[in-house]
Amino acid sequence: MKAIKCVSGRAYPFGRENIDTDIIIPAKWLKTISRTGLGEGAFETLRAEADNMFDNPEYAGSPILIAGDNFGCGSSREHAAWAMADMGIAAVIAPSFSDIFSGNAFKNGMLAIELPQEAVDRLMEVAQTDPIHIDLENQVVTTAFQDRFPFEMDSFRKNCLLNGLDEIGLTMQRDNAITDHEADLQQQQPWLIPSR
Amino acid sequence: MPKTLYQKIWDAHVIESNGDTALIYIDRHLVHEVTSPQAFEGLRNARRKLRRPELTLAVPDHNLPTTARIDPSGTILPIADPQSAAQLAALEKNTAEFGVPYIGATDRNQGIVHVIGPEQGFTLPGTTLVCGDSHSAAHGALGALAFGIGTSEVEHVMATQTLMLSQSKSMEVRVDGALNAGVSPKDLILHIIGVIGTAGGTGHVIEYRGKVFEEMSIEGRLTVANMSIEGGARAGLIAPDDKSFAYLKDRPMAPKGEQWETAVRYWKTLHTDDGAQFDKSVTINAAVVAPSVTWGTSPEDVVPITGHVPDPMSFADPSKQAAAQKSLDYMGLAAGTKMQDVEIENIFIGSCTNSRIEDLRAAASILRGRKKANGVKWAIVVPGSGLVKEQAEAEGLDEIFTQAGFEWREPGCSACLGMNPDKVPTGERCASTSNRNFVGRQGPGSRTHLVSPAMAAAAAVTGKLTDIRDF
Incomplete structure (x- = not known):
């Protein structure tokens, strides 16, 4: 995973609530066996609408998406995060995220930042004309107009993101602890795990 | 200190805890063709293998067409869509390469992951069970802490048999x-x-x-x-009881003999x-609680079948007003319409939500001796697994369905998600026993009304959304 310290640039003032992962990437795009190239299908049904902001030259290619409540609900498809990354999105700001989407975003080095509705409303306004700055190290979103919105971030996730850590590699270093747990399991619930 | 069921299962699976997050042992991992290829690829690139392939079970379901898979001479029929064929072939190849137990497309045990897990006794009470599919929550019905994960987590479970999680x-x-x-x-x-x-x-x-x-x-x-x-x-639980134990007893992968008693x-x-x-x-x-039906494009858009399409202005929240208006435009519905006046062109009975034998029995009991209405162009029944299909055929349910004008299909996810040939045409309605009425979910421009199996059957007979209590 690539290390990420901050994300700066224009933002899509999207703002819609309950955006499900079928909207982010429809199922017909899930037949791929690769992680890349899904940007083409990202927000496909919305992009079929005339004057959609994703194809508006004012916003196209923005690294930040500002969304409404419950972003990424529905299916667990990580293709949603891959598709957004492929279209150049590095961070999403919303009042809340579905649990699975925020996990998937994290695994792909994409920031899923929760801010109160009022802060999101203010950033929606700024995004119409000006860039937004996200500082992960200091956990704050700022604008050129002295706005300053601190955000929460799980310390484990923050560390992984800042240092671009490979989570599987980290867990594999805990091999002894996992092996001990399996040994206990074989004792206590032998039906769950065959012994070797 | 008294504990919730969730707390008990969580505590029993913590390997190590580190402030916000804990390393949790995963007892069972279900794998299908759509969310696994990139995970296997990740393992291959990093020269890793599965830590516990024997705790894993793979089966194709999402992509697989539900039409005949073998011709009368016993030859396996090819899959027309090259991308689907490639993804299904990748699962077969990956499971062989990494030693993962695999139920193939033409195996009599094949079915939707969330149907075969319980059916095979792979799903057990008190376990942690994951799958790269959000409907994994289903397995909580047997008291397993079960939840959907993304592909990076699929790879993490494959490599380590664990996940880093914060407690819900x-x-x-x-x-x-x-x-x-x-x-x-x-x-x-x-x-x-x-x-x-x-x-x-x-x-x-x-x-x-x-x-x-x-x-x-x-x-x-x-x-x-x-x-x-x-x-x-992410997960839903029901405490296991004597019914759960009776359901699981003698299932192929459930414990036997003395281990069963323990x-x-x-x-x-x-x-x-x-x-x-x-x-x-x-x-x-x-x-x-009355028989329920959805009117919009979110599963929360629910009214009783005796109700009406709501007026968007009746919602207090302005953003919900706008969302409701968008939903009605997409669904082609006017506020105030009686739900029972909504005409239906397609019927789908199936999906991991409603494709088990009791679901098929409930639908068949409505359809016995009746026929689908002329306005219903397409009606299919897709059993959740090969074993459900065999059971239904032994009970003669397939004949009730076909005589009513339904197509009787092979097991799979089918028209729940629009990624195999079973799709609802643009602008048409479907009374569907599946779980999501999202925009485009059953195919681009499809309009979904979520209902129970009996309600789907009743809609097929009348050609309109119908109150099952009137039958």
Whole structure:
């Protein structure tokens, strides 16, 4: 995973609530066996609408998406995060995220930042004309107009993101602890795990 | 200190805890063709293998066409769509290369992951079970802590048999009393989602409690737990009881003999202790639940079948007003229309929510001796697994369906998600027993009304959304 310290640039003032992962990437795009190239299908049904902001030259290619409540609900498809990354999105700001989407975003080095509705409303306004700055190290979103919105971030996730850590590699270093747990399991619930 | 069922299962799986996050052992991993190829590729690139392939079970379901798979001479038929064929071939190749137990497309045990897990006894009480599919919540019906994961997590589980997780909050959904005649578990879970909303359970694990769930069959519980994610909860639990043990006994992968006795003794401890506290609690009176139907493009857009399409302005929240208007435009519905006046062109009975034998029996009991209406162009029944299909055929249900004008198909996810040939045409409506009515979910421009199996069957007969209690 690539290390990420901050994300700066224009933002899509999207703002819609309950955006499900079928909207982010429809199922017909899930037949791929690769992680890349899904940007083409990202927000496909919305992009079929005339004057959609994703194809508006004012916003196209923005690294930040500002969304409404419950972003990424529905299916667990990580293709949603891959598709957004492929279209150049590095961070999403919303009042809340579905649990699975925020996990998937994290695994792909994409920031899923929760801010109160009022802060999101203010950033929606700024995004119409000006860039937004996200500082992960200091956990704050700022604008050129002295706005300053601190955000929460799980310390484990923050560390992984800042240092671009490979989570599987980290867990594999805990091999002894996992092996001990399996040994206990074989004792206590032998039906769950065959012994070797 | 008294503990919730969720807390008990969580505690039993913590390998190490580190402030916000814990390393959690995963006992069972279900794999299908759509969310696994990139995970296998990741392992290959890093020269890693599966830590515990024997705790993993793979089966194709999402992409697989539901038309005949073998011709009369016994030859396996090719899959027309090259991308689907490639993804299905990748699963077969990857499972062979990494030594993962695999149920192939033409195996009689093949089916939807969430149907075969319980059916094979792979799903067991008190386990942690994951799958790269959000409807994994279904397995909570047997008291497993089960949830959907993304592909990076699939790879993490494959390599380490663990996940790094932060603990969720606990939420109780209590339904006391008894469901009225004609009201099924599907109607109840739709009603619950209508009450709590699609984000009502976000950050929480739901435990369904109360008389109604105690009385409910395991298949009904699977329907309820399955849709927990539609209420935002990654997992839903129902405490295992004698019904659960009877359901699991003698299943191929369930423990046997002395181990069975030991397992049942342990499983009997898996319930929320008296006095345990939930972070959130919702109580619903079973008597107020009617046969339910959705009108919009979110599973929370639920009304009783006797109700009307709501006026968007009737919602207090301005953003909900706008969303409701967008939904009605997409659905081609006018505010104030009686739900029972909505005409239906397509019927889908199937999906991991409603494709088990009891679901098929409920639909068949309505269709016996009846035919689908002329206005219904396409009606299909897709059993959840090969074993469900065999059972239904042994009971003669397939004949009831075909005589009523339904197509009787091979097991798979089918028209639930629009990624195999089974799709609802643009602009047409479908009364569907699946779990999501999202924009484009059953195919581009498709309009979905979520209902129970009996309600789908009734809609097929009348050509309109119909109150099952009138039958």
